[in-house]
Amino acid sequence: MPESPEIYLDHAATAPLDPRVKAAMLPYLEGDFGNPSSLHITGRRAKQALDDARDDIAKILHCRASELIFTSGGTEADNLAILGIYRAYKEKGNRIVTTTIEHHAVLNPVEHLVKKEGAEALFVKVDRDGLVDPANIIAALTDKTLLVSVMYANNEIGTIEPIAAIGQAIAAWKKANNRKPSEAPYFHTDACQAAGALSLDVNELGCDLLTLNGSKIYGPKGVGVLYVRTGLRPEPLIYGGGQEWGLRSGTENIAAIVGLAKALALSQAERETENARLVALRDKLIAGLLQIPKTRLNGHPTKRLPNNANVSIMDIEGEAMLLYLDEAGFRASTGSACTSASLDPSHVIAAIGLPYEAAHGSMRFTLGHATTEADVEKLLKTLPPIVEKLRQLSPVRLNMKHYA
Amino acid sequence: MSTPDVVSHDKKDKWLYSDIVKDHFFNPRNFMVDDDGYKADGMGMVGSPACGDMMTVWIKVDPATERVVDMRWRTFGCGSAIASTSMHSVMVVEDGGRTIDEALAIRPQHIMERLGGLPNRKIHCSVLSDKALRSAVNDYFRKTEQISRITTEGVRVIDKVLKITDHDIEEAVLEGADSLEKVQARTKVGTGDPSCLPEVEQLIRFYKEKYFG
Known part of the structure; x- marks a missing residue:
């Protein structure tokens, strides 16, 4: 079969490197190879680049440069937040409050702490649109709660969580319970998916810890950063030469860190115009997808990432759809069990109260810089015949009233 | 190919x-x-x-x-x-x-x-x-x-939804699936009818001992 031109609609999985980011990184992959811990000029040049990158990110987050710890990615930053804070402060309380729709980079360390290190966890439910109610977070708090972790925006269904409202509610809870703002419970948010589209002002958000990474914002893979409010000191996961204030040893990945800073600066500077462009495309795509009979939108209709469209297409299975789309040139993603290593369907689709059948037929399209209106129109022409063909092959005839 | x-x-x-x-x-x-x-x-x-x-x-x-x-x-x-x-x-x-x-x-x-x-x-x-x-x-x-030809001899259905038999579990164990997770990865047993899982685990132990000691 002749190969179709590629239309990449999986930006929530990862985004391509922005050429401007690549240009910023190149000097540190070529001439400026120094180790920032070295005292000579080559090392000092690397140190300068590291400091500049940290300052640039600090400005965007409205925090101090000393509050940022570079890591190998979002997963490590989430792990450092969860495992590190728990291990450092567990005598203050062993309860962790999080949600049922978190990324596995949060859920799995929490489950590890429960299984192996004496933690108790409470997974707050979300509503049918995937929204966390701040009141439910507050209702879950006890004097033993050490950490709250709620993602800023969900990677699968795109729902944006009310992080600032949760931050304020936690602050109010502390006040009512005679705790200083610097005392537990500490509030962590995974902002990897939100970083390109939403404000990252940690004071506005009211969080004590915040995770970011490079690969979702047209930066390099393999780099992330954890914001840790002054006064908090997570137990390190990695020991060695004492880099990053002893919280994350290992020679800094200067090129990637410079790339992360550049990618974040670009995406934050351009987010308003880019968001407006993407929202229009997204809404056109969603409206078109919902024209296909027996479909439903997953995630909140408006409180959602500008680039995310996630629909369940009933009576057929996601992997089959994905492969037909792939053949036609479209790169998408599904919550079907068949595509997960565990053979479990998406925990997020299950968490919004939909049965497994809806997860098996869920398709996620995440738009990006390169996406055009023509791409969306082409997808909306390509998908319906695929759905029709697979439905013809399928013995399943679900009743939509169960999936509203 | x-x-x-x-x-x-x-x-x-x-x-x-x-x-x-x-x-x-x-x-x-x-x-x-x-x-x-x-x-x-x-x-x-x-x-x-x-x-x-x-x-x-x-x-x-x-x-x-x-x-x-x-x-x-x-x-x-x-x-x-x-x-x-x-x-x-x-x-x-x-x-x-x-x-x-x-x-x-x-x-x-x-x-x-x-x-x-x-x-x-x-x-x-x-x-x-x-x-x-x-x-x-x-x-x-x-x-x-x-009617006499209907029942498949010596085979017992363990998972009634997926119609997975003891023989299927035996085959999975013989092919090297030595844990419930691995047997599930091959057969999906129990995903539609979790109530059969204790019996599946018992069968895995039984066949492991039978074939691998």
């Missing part, structure tokens, strides 16, 4: 499945277009959409020769489920149709061989179509009042 279970990183668009799987997936054979106008001698079903796989199989049998002269199907499932059901139907009806006994002797591994292999974790999908056929044949036996 391409190696099915590997996605190479240098050629990022290389297909996950063999060319034959791909052909049967994109051009499925013998699927049921219109079941209203179809007079089936037997019909069988297995799985549920909640499990992620569901199949319906219709057969026509020549009573004189007991040959399965037509096999039609519908499948809700991933690429390999669709391709393996398609290939299974081709194998059953080729050369004028296999006899019922010959058709029932087609094992998942035979379907996989004809497909040029399937990714390891996809094997459960092709395991389903032989069960759907068996269920259709049982339906034929019922309709033709050959």
